[in-house]
Amino acid sequence: MFLSKRRSWKTLLIALVAVMAFSALAGCGKKSEGNAAGGEDTSKVVATYEGGEITENEFDREQRILLALQPEYEQFLQMDDFREYLIKQEIAYEYLEANADDKIKEEGKKKAEEQLAAMKQSIGDDAFKQMLDAQKVSEADFKNYMIRIYTVMESEKTKVTDEDVKKEFEATKEDYITASVRHILIGFTDREGKERSKEDTLKLAKEVKAKLDNGEDFATLVKEYSTDGQTNIDNGGLYADTPVGNWVPEFKEQAISLPLNQISDPVETTYGYHIMRVEKRTEKTFDDLTQEEKDLIQMSVASQKLDEFMTGELEKSIIKKIELPKVEKSEDNGSTNSGTGNNAGTDAGAENGSGTNSGTSNSSTGNTNAGK
Incomplete structure (x- = not known):
């Protein structure tokens, strides 16, 4: 469907706790791991x-683990500013993990082991092994990576007060409105994959809207015209009791403001034109939130505090020197080489689109167009 893509790559890196259902990424105890061959690491110090x-x-190794989980990030690893940000994030997690107390470290290890088991159960042991093997990542390295992130996030969560959580909810409470919205998407691409001009798409959307105004059945017109996913078409165009924060801004705004049971004019998004009808809308107070929702808000605030640490204390006083080699671009084929010891991006292209991009998934909607 038309999910909101609100995160920049910087925000996504900071909040990779969201990847694979509440997980985040980085490594722990790696000073004793040695190099890829198992010996002493004698490679150049880059930070x-x-x-x-x-x-x-x-x-x-940090880059390869990132690519194992998010293979589409290969293109970003060809950008010097992205790589510099990634190593600063690695420094932040290394530093904060080292300074966490024993109780936090134990809790981080416990959470990481639980998440590792959940990931294996979700995708299967073989698929999990293949995901790591594609980037030559050992399970031990991956586990340490997760332990470090969970340790740091547990530490950051201790800095979040109940008042912080309430304040964040008030600032984002529109996202916690749920709505049941029935819609018809007249896409810029038809069901056969043929592109439509913006003018032709809008013209057809207006024709469908006129039919609805004349009393024709919504679900029947969904089956005839909608280019949203098949699950939604089979459901008569209805997304039931969905958090409006899941949707792109234009659709979200109509879901919040459109009078109940009124048919909208065509609403333009990057996917096409939507004719919408809001059938139910429910607002939440802080007291209505589930504990899981409060935990997610706490995690969001903790991620913000980590971001503040990275742009503040980390930059100003903790980092001493970073000397990353520039990404070199080949004139022959446009390929890139970061100059790091094990060529981090070598196998990523083959894995792109392998199904590990779960950071924006919305399993509750039966959505088939989430990756558009």
């Missing part, structure tokens, strides 16, 4: 910070 350093091989 130094208060209390530690990161080598070329260690940063290469």
Whole structure:
């Protein structure tokens, strides 16, 4: 469907706790891991910070683990500013994990082990192994990566007060409105994959809207015209009791403001024109939130505090030096080489689109167009 894509890559990196159902990514205990061959890591130091350093091989492993989970990020690893941000994030997690107390570390390890087991159960042991093998990542490295992130996020959560959670809810409470919306999507691409001009798409949307105004059945017209996913078409165009924050801004705004049971004029999004009818809308107060929803808000605030740490104290006083090689672009074929020890992006292209992009999934809607 037409999910909101609100996160920049920086925000997504900070909040990778959302990837694969509440997980986040980075490594722990890696100073004793050595290089990929199992020996002492003698590769060049590419970053130094208060209390530690990161080598070329260690940063290469960080990139490969990211690609194992998010293969579509290969294109970003060809950008110098992205790679610099990624190593700063690695420094942040290394530093904060090292300074966490024993109780937090134990809780982080427990959460990471639970998540690892859940991931294996979700995608299957074989698929999990293939995901790691494609980027030459060991399960031990991956587990350590998760332990470090969960340790840091558990530590950041302790800094979030109940008042912080309430304040964040008030700032974003529109996202917690749920609505049942029936719609017909007249897409810029028809059901056969043929592109339509914007003018032709709008013209058809207005014709469908006129039919609805004349009393024709909504569900019948959905089956005849809608280009949303088949599940939604079979459901008469209805998305029931869905958080409006899941939708792109234009659709969300109509879901919030359109009078109940009134047929909208065509609403333009990047997917086409929607004719909408809001059949139910429910607002929530803070007291209406489930504990899971409060936990998610707490995690969001913790991620914001981590972002503030990275742009504040980390930049100003903790990082001593970063010396990453520039990404080199080949004139022959346009390929890139970051210069790191193990060529982090080598296998990522083959994995792109493998189904690991779960950070924006919305399983509750039966959505088939989430990746558009």
